[in-house]
Amino acid sequence: MSLEAKYRLASLYVGDLHADATEDLLFHKFSAVGPVLSIRICRDLATGQPLGYAYVNFLQLADAQKALDTMNFDVIKGKPIRLMWSQRDAHLRKSGVGNVFIKNLDKSVDNKTLYEHFSRFGKILSSKVMSDEQGSKGYAFVHFQNQSSADWAIEAMNGKVIRDRQVFVAPFKNRKDREAEFSTKASEFTNVYIKNFGDDVDNEKLKGIFSKYGKTLSVKVMTDSSGRSKGFGFVSFDSHEAARKAVEEMNGKDINGQLVFVGRAQKKEERQAELRQMFEQLKKERIGRCQGVKLYIKNLDDTIDDEQLRKEFSSFGSISRVKVLGEEGQRKGFGLVCFSSPEEATKALTEMNGRVLGSKPLNIALAKRH
């Protein structure tokens, strides 16, 4: 056997490696189990940025095995490392065969505990409890070498209790598969959401309106604690066809003088996720609009509003955003103005700082970054 082939057998892949880890540090750490031939932290060729993984090449296969058995998930610079045999054949890793997803894990279940619970089903290529600064995120992955091990683990562990919590164990699904699944489910909806109807519409009336599209399983106008209609509700049909038709024909239609929205009913989380995404998008756009330079306007007179602030600063250049904080009557004496270039912002700062607006002199500060 060639030297190269021999060493390859004793090569470990070190994943989830902290950017500050050094070859020296890894060398010292792994030398504790046996002689280390070489260490390589992989970096981007152009930038030299660490790629978050490394190789440890032992002289002896047995030492590599020992490191794998005793040092997996050891914490380096605050991050648990993930050890695997070096496996250069990408398709063996990427096929997804044998990969298992686990959720509803107790926060106290760490990488080692997870490993202990799942290693009896077969050889594990890689496993990991997902975590952030707050600790475990309550879900994990175990990638077995063989699908049969994965099948057994799912069969044996799904619904089992670990640390007082019933865990969910199922085959891993990649994002594309999950999205496809969701959209199939969403496209076959039977539950319909109706909003913006008047409080003269009750369950009975709503049922009367929507029954013509098919058999309804439930009709519910949502009400507040005093029983007053909130102007929205749900109609659940016994078939997708009926629900689809109800949306198609009723959306935008007039019910007792009000134009209503009719659409597929979303789950609360789904709706929240959508709103969150929209919010993120808006935030991004806002950041984009402040790409130039931002001025903090302090000591702002309470009578000044967005429009007036914009007018006062408009002569210095193009303003991408202006905002006075707080509502009319309870302003916070603080506003911001974004220009499209630093030159404009600097000019506005020098000329406007100390200028009296309303009854107070402005105090302006430059914010290069947000």
Place this chain on the structure above:
DNA sequence: CATGAGCGG
């Protein structure tokens, strides 16, 4: 509630 990341000299 929850579906990573991952292979050089």
